[in-house]
Amino acid sequence: MNTRATIRLLPDGRRLHLSDGPIDLIIGADGASKEARHAYQAAAHRFVTILDELCDELPLLRARATLDSPRLKGHIARRMSDAVSVYGERCFITPMAAVAGAVSEAVLVAMIEAAQLDRAYVNNGGDIALHLSPGQSYAIGMIERPEHPSLFGKFEISASVPVRGIATSGWRGRSFSLGIADAVTVLARNAAAADAAATIIANSVNLPDHPAIRRVPACEISPDSDLLDLPVTRAVGPLCTQEIFQALQTGATVAQGLQAKGWIHSAALYLQGRVLLVEPSPQLAGVELCAAIAEEANDGLARSQRNAHA
Amino acid sequence: MSDVFPKDTVRCDACPVLCYIKLGQTGACDRYGNVAGQLVRLDPHIVLDRAKSQGTPLVPFLEREGEWDGSLMKSKEMFVTAIGAGTTYPDYKPAPFIVSSEVEGVDMVTVVTEGIFSYCGVKLKIDTDRHVGPERNMVRAKGEPIGHVTTAEYGSQMLSLGGVHHLTGGSKSEGRVTCETLLDLCNGKEVALTIDEGASLTVAAGRPPIVNGQREERMRVGCGSATIGMFAKQWFGKVDEVVVVDDHITGVLSEHQAGKMLGVRETGISLQGRRSTPGRYFQVAQPGTGWGGTNLSDPLAILKPFKAKAAWPHLRLLMVSTTGEHFAYYELDESLRPIERDLPEPLRESVERIRENCEPALTTVLFMAGAGGSLRAGATENPVKLTDSVKRSLTRVTAGGAPTYVWPGGGITFMVDVSRMPEKAFGYVPTPALVAPIEFTLKKSEYAALGGHMEFVRTLDEVMREKQRQRQLTSLPENPWPLKPTPKSEEEA
Numbered sequence: 001m002n003t004r005a006t007i008r009l010l011p012d013g014r015r016l017h018l019s020d021g022p023i024d025l026i027i028g029a030d031g032a033s034k035e036a037r038h039a040y041q042a043a044a045h046r047f048v049t050i051l052d053e054l055c056d057e058l059p060l061l062r063a064r065a066t067l068d069s070p071r072l073k074g075h076i077a078r079r080m081s082d083a084v085s086v087y088g089e090r091c092f093i094t095p096m097a098a099v100a101g102a103v104s105e106a107v108l109v110a111m112i113e114a115a116q117l118d119r120a121y122v123n124n125g126g127d128i129a130l131h132l133s134p135g136q137s138y139a140i141g142m143i144e145r146p147e148h149p150s151l152f153g154k155f156e157i158s159a160s161v162p163v164r165g166i167a168t169s170g171w172r173g174r175s176f177s178l179g180i181a182d183a184v185t186v187l188a189r190n191a192a193a194a195d196a197a198a199t200i201i202a203n204s205v206n207l208p209d210h211p212a213i214r215r216v217p218a219c220e221i222s223p224d225s226d227l228l229d230l231p232v233t234r235a236v237g238p239l240c241t242q243e244i245f246q247a248l249q250t251g252a253t254v255a256q257g258l259q260a261k262g263w264i265h266s267a268a269l270y271l272q273g274r275v276l277l278v279e280p281s282p283q284l285a286g287v288e289l290c291a292a293i294a295e296e297a298n299d300g301l302a303r304s305q306r307n308a309h310a
Numbered sequence: 311m312s313d314v315f316p317k318d319t320v321r322c323d324a325c326p327v328l329c330y331i332k333l334g335q336t337g338a339c340d341r342y343g344n345v346a347g348q349l350v351r352l353d354p355h356i357v358l359d360r361a362k363s364q365g366t367p368l369v370p371f372l373e374r375e376g377e378w379d380g381s382l383m384k385s386k387e388m389f390v391t392a393i394g395a396g397t398t399y400p401d402y403k404p405a406p407f408i409v410s411s412e413v414e415g416v417d418m419v420t421v422v423t424e425g426i427f428s429y430c431g432v433k434l435k436i437d438t439d440r441h442v443g444p445e446r447n448m449v450r451a452k453g454e455p456i457g458h459v460t461t462a463e464y465g466s467q468m469l470s471l472g473g474v475h476h477l478t479g480g481s482k483s484e485g486r487v488t489c490e491t492l493l494d495l496c497n498g499k500e501v502a503l504t505i506d507e508g509a510s511l512t513v514a515a516g517r518p519p520i521v522n523g524q525r526e527e528r529m530r531v532g533c534g535s536a537t538i539g540m541f542a543k544q545w546f547g548k549v550d551e552v553v554v555v556d557d558h559i560t561g562v563l564s565e566h567q568a569g570k571m572l573g574v575r576e577t578g579i580s581l582q583g584r585r586s587t588p589g590r591y592f593q594v595a596q597p598g599t600g601w602g603g604t605n606l607s608d609p610l611a612i613l614k615p616f617k618a619k620a621a622w623p624h625l626r627l628l629m630v631s632t633t634g635e636h637f638a639y640y641e642l643d644e645s646l647r648p649i650e651r652d653l654p655e656p657l658r659e660s661v662e663r664i665r666e667n668c669e670p671a672l673t674t675v676l677f678m679a680g681a682g683g684s685l686r687a688g689a690t691e692n693p694v695k696l697t698d699s700v701k702r703s704l705t706r707v708t709a710g711g712a713p714t715y716v717w718p719g720g721g722i723t724f725m726v727d728v729s730r731m732p733e734k735a736f737g738y739v740p741t742p743a744l745v746a747p748i749e750f751t752l753k754k755s756e757y758a759a760l761g762g763h764m765e766f767v768r769t770l771d772e773v774m775r776e777k778q779r780q781r782q783l784t785s786l787p788e789n790p791w792p793l794k795p796t797p798k799s800e801e802e803a
Contacts, residue, residue: 004325006499021325022339055326174340222338223319223330 004051007044016040018047022174023103025124030136031117042114043107043122050076050103061095062226064088076106083192086263087200094226096175100127101167101195108191122191126168127198129191132159140166142185142268157187161280163265165191169198170270176218176225176232180247180271181205186255187265187280197255197264205251205269212237239272248276320344323740351737351745356393357774358711358732358785358792387413389785389792390773391710392422392747393735405688408763410754411770416795417754419767421689428743430679431472432495433725435463436511436519437671438526439557439603439632442467443508450504454487455480459505465529469503471495477742489742495675496728496736496744515675516729524599528668530632534561534602535590537632540667541660542568548656549626549639551577555594555612556632557603565589578620578646579627582612602631609638616646628657634665674727677709677736679746681722688763689750695760696750697722705752708792710735711785724748732783752796 005020016027027043029036053074054061060070061077065088072078072095079102080095087093104122108129111120119136122129130138137158157163168185171177177199184202188194207213215231225232239247248269255267255278267278318333322342329337336343336352343352390409407422436442442459443449449457449469457471476488494501500514512520519526531537534556542563545552551574552563563569564577566589583594594612598605606612609629616625623644630637639657640648653661686693699705700722707714707722712730717723728735737745758764774780785791 021327022337024339052326055328058327174338221332221335223332 005048007047016043018044018107020047020051023047023051023124025104025107025122027107027111027120027122029111029115029117029120031115031120035115035117039111039115039117039120042110046107046110050106053077054099054103061099062224063094065093065095076102079105079192083196086261087196091200091203092227092230093196093200096226097199098192098196100124101129101165101191101193104129104191105165124191125174127191127195128166130157130164130166132157132164134159142168142183142270161265162189163187164189165194167191167194167198169195169202171202171233171236175199176221176227178203178227178230178232179205179251180207180213180233180236181251181269182272183268183270184251184255185268185270187267188263189265193263197258197267200258201251201255201267201269204254205247205271207239207243207247210239210243212239236272241274244271244274245276247271248274252276252278318344318347320347320349322349324349348739350739352394356391356710356732356735356747357780357782358389358391359387359782387791387793388770388774388782389711390420390422390749390770391708391732392424392749393710393732394781395422395424395747405763405766407773408689408767409770409773410767411793413793414795418793418795419752419754419757419762420793421750421757421762423685423688423748424737424745425679425681425685425748426739426741426743426745427679427682428477428741429474429682430477430492430677430744430746431457431470432492432728433676433678434469434471434495434513435674435676436467436469436513436521437465437529437669437673438467438519438521439465439530440467440509440521440524440526441597442469442511442521443505447506447508450506451491451501452487454484456484456488456491456503459508485742486740489738489744492744493736493738496677496746497734498728513673516672518671519673522599526671528633528635528665529671530556530602531634531664531667532632533559534632535559535566537561537630537664538563538566538589539568541664542566542572542574544660544663545628545657546572546574548654548660549628550575551579551625552628552630553579553581553609553613554630554632555602555604555606555609555636557595557597558592559586560591560594560602560612562589562591576620577625577627578617580614580617582614601636602633609636610640610648613648616642616648618646621646628653628661630661630664632664633668634661634663637661674729676725677728677744677746678723678725679744681707681724681748685748686722690757690761690763692761699752699756699760700750704756704796705750706792706794706796708749708751710747711749711792712789713792730786730789749792751792756796 008017010017018025029039053076057072057074057077060072065084072081080098083098084093084095104124104127108122108131112131117131118133120131137156139156141154165188168183169177170181170183172182179202181202184198186194186198188197213233214235216234217229218225218227218232219229248271251269258264259278259281266280269276320331322329322331322337324342327338331337331344333344341352343350390407395407405421405423409420411418445459447459448455449471456476457469460468460470472488472492477485491501498515500512503511509522534554537554538561554561562579564574581591581594583591586592595604595606597603600606601609621642623642625642627640627648639651639653641651643649686696690696700707700716707716707724709726710731712726714724714726735747739745
């Protein structure tokens with residue numbers, strides 16, 4: 001039995017806080033009180049084994065994703081690997097880029113398999129998996145960095161929008177970034193996909209060789225980093241407006257590319273007080289496509305919902 | 311693999327990720343870091359905000375929401391705790407925070423540090439009358455010896471856990487498990503313990519203990535004899551005989567001194583067990599989870615037949631346990647056999663009164679530790695002067711803002727109720743030793759006089775401006791405000 005994990009309700013008496021090693025989840029569930037309780041129990045039950053499952057395959061999860069990457073065993077490990085595999089050919093990425101989103105998703109799936117909920121979220125340090133039953137919605141606020149909780153954007157996700165995952169990446173976050181974005185927030189069909197895409201987009205918000213940016217090989221800070229000796233951003237000095245938009249535009253171009261492939265819904269890129277939005281494309285807003293995407297891509301969630309109704 | 315990395319890299323073993331952490335960096339969780347080659351927990355630095363008014367139902371230590379308006383700082387009363395402050399260990403260097411502030415017109419200084427304690431342990435008070443194990447027997451966690459059963463106290467069993475011998479004097483695994491168990495107990499987590507030739511316990515600070523799988527809800531009001539003493543007057547005239555069933559001492563009203571004083575008539579009752587003094591019986595049954603901590607499910611089993619000389623038909627008999635959880639009312643028939651009847655209303659009140667007077671059973675955890683050399687050197691160049699100032703109550707010792715009791719005699723050995731401290735106030739280092747917050751608060755003039763590191767004193771405002779890693783919590787209303795000016799020294803008086 002895992003004795004490291006913390007399982008508790010937050011002082012508000014409503015939200016559940018689960019923490020184990022580097023994993024830290026804040027969970028909310030709305031529905032009948034009995035159902036919410038069941039969901040929390042299921043979340044805690046699923047949660048306690050996650051860190052050990054992941055650590056079992058840690059070396060592979062930290063290795064670059066390639067076409068001939070060995071097959072992973074754990075369900076979450078596979079979701080991570082699936083989420084990053086589409087990028088593996090073009091750039092350096094490891095399954096760890098999707099770890100937070102994949103964990104959120106796994107816990108959310110456990111909750112909605114166990115209980116009938118109106119809506120629920122699992123927030124893993126900003127990488128969020130959502131469940132919305134018809135007619136429900138969530139209001140989401142975006143902040144630039146955790147110690148500066150001022151909103152730079154707000155949006156609403158309703159059940160009819162094909163978004164069930166939100167992720168944020170940036171050099172100020174807990175994970176390393178190759179880029180200079182303070183924050184890139186991505187909306188996608190599921191949390192693992194959002195997580196991987198946010199990493200890719202944040203990496204591409206960049207000004208190569210700019211003197212105001214201090215970069216350090218990842219392994220010099222963290223000897224076992226999955227990013228090996230790649231230069232990760234440690235400090236970004238003041239940039240002029242033109243430079244800021246140049247960097248944001250590079251990232252936005254990448255984001256538009258991902259959007260065109262249908263891998264993300266939309267994105268917000270933030271750097272030194274400036275924001276660029278990659279709005280949802282008109283095709284993606286189409287209802288037919290929404291349904292198709294929800295069916296095909298949201299596999300875990302869709303399956304569990306069917307089970308819940310069965 | 312470790313030889314690949316520089317010597318000052320540490321491997322964190324707090325979770326299976328097993329991060330390698332370089333000097334000055336943190337692990338994947340951001341909660342553990344490498345400070346001067348030591349693995350140290352790096353939780354946010356806790357700053358207390360004085361509860362607005364005592365008695366306001368504040369949620370203790372609720373994290374404040376929203377952005378911090380630095381300009382408001384001056385008008386607020388703030389206390390910088392040692393939780394997450396960092397430490398002086400192993401070097402003899404000034405404490406990480408020496409904070410000055412003006413309180414009620416007096417300049418006060420608080421020396422703030424996280425102490426690393428290998429001389430430390432916890433005293434556990436477990437509210438139960440159940441036998442948990444013989445005095446002096448080992449208490450184990452995960453099979454490792456981590457402490458022992460000590461002297462039983464009123465309504466409670468006491469365990470003494472940890473201490474330097476278990477932490478560093480035994481096997482590596484004994485030290486690790488002791489440290490882990492102390493840490494969990496101090497941070498309010500549930501811990502499973504077993505006692506040699508005794509019970510298995512599940513305990514957590516401030517929660518009801520679970521003894522052999524049975525949750526203790528209430529402490530008994532007293533032993534059976536004490537209960538007779540407390541309630542004799544309320545029973546007099548409403549019932550002819552009362553037996554208060556208890557595993558330790560079972561009381562009988564008509565024979566008890568309290569009954570005699572009231573003139574309760576002899577009833578011809580006779581009990582199993584060993585009579586100690588009139589109206590007080592030992593060992594009426596075996597210990598168990600039935601009536602009053604005995605193995606009884608039918609209380610009549612402890613009664614011998616009523617003596618015909620003294621007893622009379624229709625004699626009214628109440629049997630009740632020391633927690634009021636169990637009760638039964640009987641009347642003797644013509645052949646002096648007790649027949650169970652409904653409890654009359656006036657007696658019901660007395661049973662409820664017993665129940666009402668049973669306080670909730672809890673496990674309480676006192677952390678006890680001695681502040682050693684490097685810690686005191688962080689406060690002053692002449693450590694003994696700090697000890698002396700603490701002894702003379704000129705320096706107040708708090709732990710995470712909670713009040714402490716400092717033992718008389720040498721050194722600064724203190725005790726603190728962990729339930730009065732902010733959550734997750736404790737950490738550990740793999741030495742193994744516990745990391746606990748400790749703050750010394752005294753007048754600035756007194757601090758200068760005892761050779762304090764005056765050149766490192768910073769104002770509260772300066773400290774508060776370093777927002778990074780800081781977390782504001784509201785102080786517990788029941789704790790005295792740690793920054794109240796300390797008494798005048800003799801020179802001033």
